[in-house]
Amino acid sequence: MSPRRSVADTLETRQRILDRSLAIASAEGLEGLTIGRLAAELGMSKAGLLGHFGTKEALQLAVVDQAAEVFLREVPRKVKQMPSGLPRLIDVCEAWVSYLEREVLPGGCFFTAATAEFDGxxxxxxxxxxxxxxxxxxxxxxxxxxxxxxxELKPDTDVEQLIYEILGVMLALNHFLQLEHDSAAPRRARQALKRLLTK
Incomplete structure (x- = not known):
């Protein structure tokens, strides 16, 4: 096997591990990632899997990076052509709602779940x-x-308060989709965001 093919195979295997790890972590948390489980699901040895990351913590950190890449692809990068300011903010929020509504990850928002798991x-x-x-x-x-x-927004807009409320809407959306399986949640989130972002 050529060195180039060997490197490509290594990168492909690493990506398979990360994709499966992110799917598990989004639904079961980062602590749900065990080397034994991943190795069994991917048809690898534990040693072979660990060889790509070294430690469970290194794997968890790589999964955080992978989750960030998925979020960037699905939300901010989708609207990067929009003019900055309110049009971009509205489209970012819509892309964010759509990201959760389409269940890009099986457990909803990875960062919501992982933050609750690790915040203390x-x-x-x-x-x-x-x-x-x-x-x-x-x-x-x-x-x-x-x-x-x-x-485009009122001059006395409290920026930090608005951020807090937008995040609150998105946390609620993830909650109602994941825990309640409420199909009306995206519509309610869009209504709440419209109120927040109307001058």
């Missing part, structure tokens, strides 16, 4: 989750401030 802990996984959440709030903050400066 310390360590690298908790810090990675907090960092991803901080980056997303920063992006929302940029869109909201631009909307205010362009006169």
């Amino acid at each position: 802990r310390s360590g690298r996984v908790r810090d990675a989750l907090a960092g991803m959440n901080a980056l997303w709030r920063r992006d929302l903050r940029i869109h909201i401030r631009r909307a205010v400066s362009d006169g």
Whole structure:
């Protein structure tokens, strides 16, 4: 086998591990990832699987990165052509609702589940989750401030409060979809966001 093919095979195997790990973690949490289970489901040895990551924590951190990549693809990158400010903010929120509504991941929002799992802990996984959440709030903050400066939102808009309420709507949407299986939840989320983002 050529070195190039060997590298490609290694990367392909690593991606298979990450895809399966993310599906499990979105539904059962990061602690639901066990090397034995993954190895059995993927037809690998435990040693072979560990060879790609080294430790369970390294695997968990890689899954956080993979989840972030899926979210970026499904939400902000889908609307990057929209003008900044309120149009982008509205489209970002719609893409976010659609992402949850379409059940891109079997357990709904990975970050909602993982944050609840790790929010009272310390360590690298908790810090990675907090960092991803901080980056997303920063992006929302940029869109909201631009909307205010362009006169698309009221000049006295409390930016941090609006971020808090948008996040609250999305947390509620994930809850009602995942726990209640409420098919009306996306419509309710869209109504709530419309009220929040109307001048």
